[in-house]
Amino acid sequence: MLRINWDNLRKSHETPWLILDLVMLGLLLVNLAWLLFDALYGTAVIHQQLENLLPGFTGTYDPIHKNFILVDLVFIAIFFVEFCFRWVVSVVRKEHLRWYFFPFLHWYDIVGLIPLGATRIFRFLRIFSILHRLHKFDIIDLNRTAIFRFFRFYYDVFVEELSDRIVVKVLSDAQKDISAGSPLVDDITRQVLAPRRPVLTEWVAGVLNHFGQSISDGHYGEAIREHVRRSVGKAVKSNEQVSTLHYIPVVGKTIESTLESAVTDIVTASIINLLSDIDARKIDHFVEAGLHDYTPVTDDLDKEVLGVINECLELVKAHVAQQRWKTELAEKNRPVPDAGIENQTKGPLE
Structure with a gap:
């Protein structure tokens, strides 16, 4: 009322x-x-x-x-x-x-x-x-008011059915274009990624510089240095020339330990210098020169990328096509159990 x-x-x-x-x-x-x-x-x-x-x-x-x-x-x-x-x-x-x-x-x-x-x-x-x-x-x-709820419900049903069919139609047309050989991956690379290349290279350089500073820090870089120490130690011990040093009487093990420590410091310092000195210009040069002659099997990559996009669109279509108004209507029409009946059905120990 x-x-x-x-x-x-x-x-x-x-x-x-x-x-x-x-x-x-x-x-x-x-x-x-x-x-x-x-x-x-x-x-x-x-x-x-x-x-x-x-x-x-x-x-x-x-x-x-x-x-x-x-x-x-x-x-x-x-x-x-x-x-x-x-x-x-x-x-x-x-x-x-x-x-x-x-x-x-x-x-x-x-x-x-x-x-x-x-x-x-x-x-x-x-x-x-x-x-x-x-x-x-x-x-x-x-x-x-019951009249308002009645018209509001069927208005929502109409809008949902109309919008769902429009979205599904748009997504289906997009899938047809992709299946017909739409150069989507090339367009993304050329129109989306290429204009943002300076920003991406600057970001990568900033991340690498931050890694270099973190490694040089005594607290945060301990995990990296420990990993380098173990890797160098394993490489030193597996090297035939270096492994003969421990046969030298008295000083053999000392020389081997000193060499392992020195190599660890050199490798760690090299990584820190590499990451700290790199900038966006060097990354951009690496992308142009280092990947210039790289020719992967692009057809398989394109198929996989388009397959992922198609599967994502199918999931979106399945989610959009769900008639949520039917679920709401079923919940409204679901009878509410009587509390007295529930208490009668329970046993004395429940």
Whole structure:
């Protein structure tokens, strides 16, 4: 049931507007009812029935029916004055970015002022605009009305079905273009990655420099140095020439340990210098010169990349095609179990 929240009405200071809306709503209902009656009065069946039942009424109403456009113009004049008044108030309140936005946003009011049969139907929209304004200020709550929930649900169903089919159609067309041999990978490389190459090389250089600084740090670089120490130690011990040093009496193991430590420091320092000295220009030069003669089997790579893209699109289509409104409808129609029945079915030890 539709109820008015009087507390929110007082806080919003919309009481004068509510009174104006109710007055205009009453005039609008009278005008629409009169329009419907006059249209029915113009039919031969209704006119004949009224002549038989109320002969005096038809004689009085015939002049009004013939000049009903003048009666409608009185209502139109009232609606037009009220529209201009709201326009002025909206400009004073600065409700819109431009003063001329108001008539564009309330176009249905202007169209409804045209005294034609096809345009008078737009006066019905004034009722919805009044309800929407009251709902916006939390003066009334349309969500509690069964009619609003009914139309809201089927509106969401319509929008979901329409948008899902459009998205699935777009994705299917994209899959057809990819399957037909669309040079997607080449376009990504040429149009997306190539213009951003300076930024990418700068980023890679910054990451490598940061790694070099981290290795040189005594605390954060200990893991790298330990790994280098183990690798060098393994390489030194597996080397036949170096492994003969431990046969030297007294100093053999000392020389081998010193050599291992020296090589570890040299390799670690070389890695630090390499990572610290590298910059974006060197990386860019490496990409141009180092990969210049590299010719991999690009067809297999393209197929794999396009296959991944196609599978991703299939997953997106499957997710979009899910009719979530059916799930919501099933949850709404699911019967709620009675707590008393559940307690009766439980055993004494449960």
